[in-house]
Amino acid sequence: MSGVVRKTGGRRLPAASPSLVVGLVITAIFVAMALVSLVWTPYEPTALNILNKLEAPSLAHPLGTDFFGRDVLSQIMAGAQVSIVVAVVAVLVGAGIGVPLGALAAARGGLVDDVVMRSTDLAFAFPALLTAVIITALAGPGAVNAIVAIGIFNIPVFARLTRGAALGLWKRDFVLAARCAGKSDLAITIEHVLPNCTAVLVVQATIQFALAIVAEAGLSYVGLGVQPPQPSWGKMLFDAQTYIYTAPWLAIFPGLAITIAVLGLNLLGDGLRDALDPKVRRAR
Amino acid sequence: MSRYLLGRTIALVLTALAASLVVFVAMAVLPGDPAAIILGTGARPDTLAALRAEMGLDQPVAWRYLEWIGGFLVGDLGTSYTYSVPVADLVAQRAAVSLPLAVLALVLSTLIAIPVGVYAASRRGRAGDVATMGVAQVGVAVPNFWLGLMLVILFALTLGWLPASGFPGWEAGLLAGLEALILPALALALPQAAILARVTRSSVIETLGEDFIRTARAKGLSGEAALWRHAVPNALIPVVTIMGLQFSFLLAGTIIIENVFTLPGLGRLVFQAIAQRDLITVQSLVTLLAISVIVVNFLVDLAYAALDPRLSRGGAR
Amino acid sequence: MSRLLEIENLRVEIPALTGAAPILEGVDIGLDRGEKLGIVGESGCGKSMTALAIMGLLPGAARATGAIRLDGRDLLATSEREMQGIRGRRIAMVFQEPMTALNPVKTIGAQIAESLILHLRLPKAQAAERARALLDRVGLPGPRFSLDLYPHQLSGGQRQRVVIAIALACGPDVLIADEPTTALDVTIQAQILDLLEDLVAEMGMALVLITHDLGVVEETCERMMVMYAGRVVESGRTADVFAHMAHPYTRGLFAASPRSALLTSAREPSGRKRRLAAIPGQVPDPRARPPGCAFAPRCPRAQDDCRAAPPPLAPLGAPGRADHAAACLHPHPPSGMAGDVAASAEGAR
Ligand SMILES: Nc1ncnc2c1ncn2[C@@H]1O[C@H](COP(=O)(O)OP(=O)(O)OP(=O)(O)O)[C@@H](O)[C@H]1O
Ligand code: SF4
Ligand SMILES: [Mg+2]
Numbered sequence: 001m002s003g004v005v006r007k008t009g010g011r012r013l014p015a016a017s018p019s020l021v022v023g024l025v026i027t028a029i030f031v032a033m034a035l036v037s038l039v040w041t042p043y044e045p046t047a048l049n050i051l052n053k054l055e056a057p058s059l060a061h062p063l064g065t066d067f068f069g070r071d072v073l074s075q076i077m078a079g080a081q082v083s084i085v086v087a088v089v090a091v092l093v094g095a096g097i098g099v100p101l102g103a104l105a106a107a108r109g110g111l112v113d114d115v116v117m118r119s120t121d122l123a124f125a126f127p128a129l130l131t132a133v134i135i136t137a138l139a140g141p142g143a144v145n146a147i148v149a150i151g152i153f154n155i156p157v158f159a160r161l162t163r164g165a166a167l168g169l170w171k172r173d174f175v176l177a178a179r180c181a182g183k184s185d186l187a188i189t190i191e192h193v194l195p196n197c198t199a200v201l202v203v204q205a206t207i208q209f210a211l212a213i214v215a216e217a218g219l220s221y222v223g224l225g226v227q228p229p230q231p232s233w234g235k236m237l238f239d240a241q242t243y244i245y246t247a248p249w250l251a252i253f254p255g256l257a258i259t260i261a262v263l264g265l266n267l268l269g270d271g272l273r274d275a276l277d278p279k280v281r282r283a284r
Numbered sequence: 285m286s287r288y289l290l291g292r293t294i295a296l297v298l299t300a301l302a303a304s305l306v307v308f309v310a311m312a313v314l315p316g317d318p319a320a321i322i323l324g325t326g327a328r329p330d331t332l333a334a335l336r337a338e339m340g341l342d343q344p345v346a347w348r349y350l351e352w353i354g355g356f357l358v359g360d361l362g363t364s365y366t367y368s369v370p371v372a373d374l375v376a377q378r379a380a381v382s383l384p385l386a387v388l389a390l391v392l393s394t395l396i397a398i399p400v401g402v403y404a405a406s407r408r409g410r411a412g413d414v415a416t417m418g419v420a421q422v423g424v425a426v427p428n429f430w431l432g433l434m435l436v437i438l439f440a441l442t443l444g445w446l447p448a449s450g451f452p453g454w455e456a457g458l459l460a461g462l463e464a465l466i467l468p469a470l471a472l473a474l475p476q477a478a479i480l481a482r483v484t485r486s487s488v489i490e491t492l493g494e495d496f497i498r499t500a501r502a503k504g505l506s507g508e509a510a511l512w513r514h515a516v517p518n519a520l521i522p523v524v525t526i527m528g529l530q531f532s533f534l535l536a537g538t539i540i541i542e543n544v545f546t547l548p549g550l551g552r553l554v555f556q557a558i559a560q561r562d563l564i565t566v567q568s569l570v571t572l573l574a575i576s577v578i579v580v581n582f583l584v585d586l587a588y589a590a591l592d593p594r595l596s597r598g599g600a601r
Numbered sequence: 602m603s604r605l606l607e608i609e610n611l612r613v614e615i616p617a618l619t620g621a622a623p624i625l626e627g628v629d630i631g632l633d634r635g636e637k638l639g640i641v642g643e644s645g646c647g648k649s650m651t652a653l654a655i656m657g658l659l660p661g662a663a664r665a666t667g668a669i670r671l672d673g674r675d676l677l678a679t680s681e682r683e684m685q686g687i688r689g690r691r692i693a694m695v696f697q698e699p700m701t702a703l704n705p706v707k708t709i710g711a712q713i714a715e716s717l718i719l720h721l722r723l724p725k726a727q728a729a730e731r732a733r734a735l736l737d738r739v740g741l742p743g744p745r746f747s748l749d750l751y752p753h754q755l756s757g758g759q760r761q762r763v764v765i766a767i768a769l770a771c772g773p774d775v776l777i778a779d780e781p782t783t784a785l786d787v788t789i790q791a792q793i794l795d796l797l798e799d800l801v802a803e804m805g806m807a808l809v810l811i812t813h814d815l816g817v818v819e820e821t822c823e824r825m826m827v828m829y830a831g832r833v834v835e836s837g838r839t840a841d842v843f844a845h846m847a848h849p850y851t852r853g854l855f856a857a858s859p860r861s862a863l864l865t866s867a868r869e870p871s872g873r874k875r876r877l878a879a880i881p882g883q884v885p886d887p888r889a890r891p892p893g894c895a896f897a898p899r900c901p902r903a904q905d906d907c908r909a910a911p912p913p914l915a916p917l918g919a920p921g922r923a924d925h926a927a928a929c930l931h932p933h934p935p936s937g938m939a940g941d942v943a944a945s946a947e948g949a950r
Contacts, residue, residue, distance in 0.1 A: 118302075125303050125574045125581075127536030130554070134570060137558040138314060214427045218540050221429055222555070237430060241544070248437045255430030263425035495701035501658055502696075503716040503767060504689035506682075513715075514704050521706070593751040594705055 020271025026264025034080035043071035045078040046229040056249060063253045066236070067243060072250065075231040076257050082143070082232040083261065086225070087212035089147045091205055094154020099201065101155070102162025103194060106170060107185045116163070120156035128153035129218055136224040143226045150215045154208050161204050165197040199276040203269050210265035217258050233258050288589070296582045303574040304356070308349050311567045321561040322365050339365075352567075361568035366560045371568045374553060381451055382542070382549035385465050385472070386534045392473035393480055394527065398520070400477070401484025405519075406511055408489055417485065423478025428537050432471035432544040439467060449546045468545045472537045476530050483526045487519040494518070521591050528584030532577045603673040605807055606632040606655070606692075606775055611667040613650055613659060613831075622887045624650050624663070625831045629914070630809075632775065637801065637808040639818030639839065641854060642828035645884045648811045649697075651828070652777045655809075656694055657684040671775070690720040693768035695797075697780040699761035703752035709736070709763045710748025713770055720771045735766040740796060758789035762796070769800060776801065777809045782817075794821065815858045819843055824924070827851045830885055830895035833914055837925030847917055847925070847932035849900045853880035894930070902931045 037045075043061075048068045055065040063072035105116035132149035139145045169175055169192065178188045219225040220234025228235065233254040240250035319335040320327065336342050340351065355362060361371035400416055407413040440448035451464045491497070492515050500510040539551025546552075550569065557565040589595040608630040614623040625647045632638055640648050653659050655669055657676060669676040671691060676684065696702045704712060713735055714728035723731065732748055739762040741755075752760055761781060768776060778797060782790035798821060801808045810822055818825045818839060825842055827835040827850065835848040846852045857880055882899035891897055893908035900907065907930055914928040919935065 118299075121299060122302050122306065124532070125299060125578045126570070127532045127573060127577060129533075129536035130539050130551075130573065131536075131570070133539060134554065134558065134566065137555070138566075210425070217427055218429060222540060222543055237433065241433065244433065244437060245441060248441070251430070251433045251437065255427065255433065258427050258430060259422070259425045262427075263422055266421065266425055495696060495698055496704040498658065499696060499702045499712075499764065499767065500704070500715075502656055502688055502694045504685045504687070504719055505715070506685050514707070517706050518704065592706065594753045 017271050017274050019267040020275055023264050023267030023269070023271050026260060027268050030080060030261045030264060031084065033077050034084050037074075037077035037081060041071075041074035041077050043074045045070065045074040045231050047071075056247070064247065064249045066239060066247075066250055070231075072236075072253055075236060076233065076254060079231045079233045079236065079254065079257070080261070082220075082226050082230060083213050083216055083258075086143060086147055086150065086216040087209050090150035090212045090216075091154055091208050093147065093151030094208060095158045095201065095205060098155040098158025099162045099194070099197075102159040102164075103166050103189050103197075105159070105163045106166030106193070107189050113163070116159060120160050123153065123156040126153075129215055132215060132219060133222060133224060136219055141219075141224040141227060143230075146216060146219050146225045149219070150212050154212070157204065157208060158201070161200060162194075162197055165200050166193045169193045169196050199272075203273045203276065206265050206269035206272065210262045210269070213258065213262055213265070289586075292582060292585060296578060299578050300575045301353070303578065304353055304571045305349070307567055307571045307574070308352065311563055312345060312348075314563070318365060318561070318563050321563075356568075356571070361572070362564040364557075364562055364565045366557075366562045366565075371565050374565065375550070375569060375572065378548060378550045378553045380454060381465075381547055382535075382538050382551065384461075385469055385538050385541075385547070385549060386531070388462075388465055388469040389472035389476070389534050389537075390527065390531065392469055393477040393530070396473065396477040397480030398484055398516075398523070401481040401523075402488050402511070402516055402519075404481070404485040405488035405492065405515075406507075413485075417482065420478040420481045423475055424482070426475050426478075428471050428475050429540045429544050431474060432468060432541055435467045435471055436544075449544075451545075451547045451549075464545075464547070468538075468541045468547060471544070472534055472541055476533060480523065480526060480530070484519065484523050487522050488515055491515040491519040517591075521588065524584060524587055524591060528581050528587075531580045535573055535577065603670065604631050605634045605636075605672060606630065606809075607668070607670045608651075608655070609668040609670075611651070611654060611665065611669065613647075613654055613663055613665045615660070615663045617662050622890060623831060624887050625654065627914070628667075628828075628831075628833055630826065630833075632807050632809065634774070634807055635801075635805050636824065637810065637822040639822035639825040640809065640811045640828060641813065641815055641818055641825065643813070643854070643880075643884050646828045647831040648828055649779055650831075652694060652779045652809065652811060655775075655777060656688060656692060657681070658688075686720070689716045689768075689773070690771045691773055692775045692777065693771070693773040695761070695764050695768050695776065695778040695781045698784055699757050699764055700784065702764050703760055705752055708749050708751060709755070710750075713748075713763065713766050716767065716770045731770070732766070735770060736763070738800070739763070739766045739769075740792075741766075758785050758793060761785065761789075761793055765793075765796065765800070769804065772804060773806060775807045775809065777811070779811045780813065781810075783813065815855055827854065830890055831887060832895065832911065832928060834896070834929070835927040836914065837922065841919075841922045841925040845917075845919070845922075845925070845933075845935040847927040847935075848896075848929045849902050849931075849933065850880075850896050851927075852933060853899075856880075894928075902929075902933075904931060906930055 047070065049065070049070070050068065052061070052065050055061055057064045061071050061073065063076065065071055066075070101116050105113040128150075132146075132153065135149040135152070136142075136145045139148075166189070175188055175192050178192055183191070216225055216232070217234035217237070220232040221238045223235075223238065225234055226232050236254040237251060240247070240254065244251055319332055319339060319341055323332060323335060333342075340348060343351070352362060359372055361375060363369070364371050364374055367374065400420070404413040404416045404420075436448045439446045446467055447464050448467075452460045454461045488511075492511070494515075497510050497514055500514045501507070505513070538549060539554055541547075542549045542551035543555070550573070554566065554569060556562075557569065608628060611625055611628040611630075612623050613625040628647075628651060630638070630651075640651065642648055650659070650663075654665050655676070657679075659665060665677055667677070671687065676687070679687070703709065710729060710732050713732040714723075714725070717723045717728040717731050718725070721728075729748060733743060736746055736748065737743065741759060741762050746755075746759070752763070755763065761784075765781075776797075781797065782793050785793060794817060797808070797810075800806075808822075810818070812818060822839050825836065825839045826833050827842075827848065829850050835842060835846070835851045842851065846855060880899055885891065885895055885898070891908060893906075893910055894900070894903070894912055897903040897907045912928045912930045914926050916923065916926045917932065919925060
């Protein structure tokens with residue numbers, strides 16, 4: 001509400017919304033956890049200790065131990081690494097190819113635009129996660145294939161978004177002015193169009209990041225993500241399923257980790273959108 | 285209207301053909317000779333050649349595509365390499381599990397999401413809105429396969445109300461079949477419902493601000509009646525689009541959820557076919573799924589037009 | 602006997618948005634059966650708020666105090682449930698924007714029949730019959746204008762006719778028309794106004810006509826009110842007000858109206874179409890109203906005492922014109938009108 005009444009004297013930073021703050025904090029914790037796990041975890045995440053297997057949560061093992069006596073908390077911390085790396089690279093791949101495609105479609109229009117748009121239509125016909133499963137299954141499990149499989153489906157998302165945002169910008173006066181000044185389409189795209197798309201792209205990137213985390217967990221859950229011994233949240237869930245009668249906590253904590261990480265990113269995305277797009281804020 | 289329909293239908297067919305082509309090419313460039321895979325490493329070259337001929341693998345690629353897609357048109361999806369039965373039969377068998385699962389999930393998610401979204405919109409900014417949308421925010425973040433595990437722990441292991449996994453087959457009776465599907469359907473439906481509820485809420489809020497709501501109130505309708513009779517029908521038009529998009533998510537979701545609950549559906553079939561390098565089954569199945577997504581989106585467009593008289597009825601002026 | 606509609610000292614505020622500053626203050630209105638009252642004023646002066654206050658449909662955060670009595674019963678003290686029985690039944694409203702006032706996914710027949718079913722408890726078939734008759738009456742005869750049409754299949758003027766049919770469905774005692782023609786073409790405007798006048802006469806309703814257009818008020822309404830910045834600044838019998846515009850704002854409005862242009866010369870000597878004399882400045886925001894007379898910053902007659910306290914609406918005391926009142930410390934003295942205003946319009950340019 002306060003954002004509505006306040007007079008706009010120049011471009012001021014909007015007040016941080018609760019979703020933005022909470023989202024930032026959760027995301028920061030999630031990243032920090034992955035970083036800390038590089039140098040320290042309570043136990044060696046992969047260390048086997050059959051004597052302590054399937055222990056319920058306790059002071060020594062706050063989240064319990066798994067069938068091999070590995071510490072669940074340590075595994076979750078180390079699992080964050082995989083989630084982040086796979087998701088970040090997958091989103092970068094998607095944006096790296098999708099954004100130029102979308103910008104090209106908007107700049108050139110006509111046939112180029114049609115081809116790009118129809119291709120994205122086509123890509124959306126394939127259920128993303130299912131196709132990712134098939135790609136990794138056929139190409140062989142592993143982190144790199146998982147990244148490719150998830151990244152492919154980020155391409156059309158970024159292509160469409162960029163095209164949509166860029167199309168509007170191409171009609172704006174400052175772009176027309178640049179055109180009259182004889183600048184090339186490429187130069188205009190780099191200097192004027194893309195910088196003005198960053199806000200929507202950043203928001204979308206956080207959302208795709210969250211989706212990629214879920215996709216990676218899904219792939220690992222069916223055994224197609226990163227391979228053991230590297231811990232990953234999805235793989236932990238798969239393993240936990242066998243002991244769901246005897247050690248249900250094994251299934252609870254990795255899923256909670258996924259949920260909280262995704263929640264944080266979604267909140268961050270919502271918060272960024274509200275902060276960057278005054279139109280949306282007013283409509284609330 | 286009929287021109288609109290014709291245009292959309294042509295686009296539908298072209299997209300479906302393009303999708304099949306993409307799948308075919310992707311499978312064709314994949315390393316590995318299906319015949320060699322079937323016969324194993326020690327196969328004699330002449331047996332191999334014979335099998336290749338029998339499978340039509342010695343034909344030119346373009347011809348193989350035409351044969352395959354031509355078969356599609358008459359319901360022939362090829363013959364499974366591993367089971368030596370028509371892929372169509374395998375698919376039909378498994379679809380009897382996956383399709384009801386996806387539909388049940390869609391119905392559940394809609395039945396949950398729309399009342400919740402409308403309720404939140406009607407209490408905009410108040411405790412009821414904040415609470416339900418808080419839950420929805422979390423719901424969006426929950427991965428469905430984990431939710432499935434949690435539902436198993438709660439309803440199957442702790443309360444013992446429903447089976448934890450497996451599918452008795454529809455022969456065992458409608459009720460037994462539904463019982464086996466209810467937890468997986470919920471696991472799929474709840475996160476989707478969270479998304480749908482958020483969309484519904486913002487759509488209803490937008491509609492409540494429209495002038496015609498004021499007209500309705502000025503007639504003497506209560507706020508409640510104006511909400512349900514005037515705001516909701518308008519607000520649901522965009523919601524239908526999202527429901528169409530969700531079908532694709534649900535299809536993809538079923539394949540992982542079927543693993544959680546060991547259901548003999550299309551998802552399991554995909555996994556088995558891949559594990560056994562039954563490539564023709566994979567190829568036909570993926571194409572079929574893509575086509576069904578395309579068809580559903582087409583149907584959604586039609587539903588959209590039917591719901592919105594501005595699209596279905598031309599101007600009479 | 603009490604008047605049909607009586608508003609006393611109406612004050613509306615939206616504390617969250619405007620602080621203590623009210624959107625409406627000290628508004629008094631009296632309306633008898635079958636009477637036609639015009640309310641004029643620039644955009645943002647509170648005309649629609651007055652209408653919505655009567656309907657009990659003010660935006661959520663708004664608070665109204667004072668009294669709005671319908672046949673002696675205070676609507677501000679009436680429960681929402683009972684208000685629902687009054688809205689559409691005894692008081693009905695026609696809105697400014699016909700393009701958006703109708704629900705796009707419901708047929709016009711259903712939208713007209715809705716209040717018949719709600720208030721008169723008519724069975725569906727009978728409600729449809731009545732809806733048909735109403736459509737015929739507002740100038741949309743069947744079979745060309747079927748009940749099954751959707752709003753998008755009609756033009757703006759035709760839609761406004763549907764809105765009018767909805768308002769009239771249950772034969773209300775009071776019809777509030779909030780700028781019913783602002784959004785329409787000039788030729789259509791006249792038709793819609795004629796239709797409204799005919800219907801009001803035929804059904805014996807009282808009419809509150811809100812408009813920007815002084816000419817429309819002069820033609821249509823026996824009595825009129827001029828509003829400025831949430832207050833009534835001049836009111837009286839239309840003939841009296843036109844005979845002697847006492848408040849400088851009323852004169853400004855008149856000078857800015859197309860009719861005053863007709864009274865002087867339609868064209869400038871150069872042959873270009875004459876521009877209307879706009880009142881310089883604009884309506885102050887409710888949050889930033891000057892302490893005294895809200896018109897003072899724009900008023901050619903303003904003096905120091907004007908800025909002390911808002912002048913009350915006081916009878917001008919002219920013989921035989923008991924109703925004529927203005928809220929001004931230095932009202933224009935009675936004198937010949939047209940030339941006078943035209944002169945001040947020239948001066949303003
Ligand atoms: N929903 C609202 N919330 C807060 N303030 C409002 C709202 N609607 C109107 N206002 C304010 O109330 C004042 C009166 O508005 P109102 O709509 O009554 O003007 P009006 O005379 O009908 O103008 P117009 O000729 O443009 O219809 C304006 O200053 C406006 O800014
Ligand atoms: S009170 Fe003063 S400022 Fe206000 S209208 Fe009259 S003369 Fe003008
Ligand atoms: Mg108004």
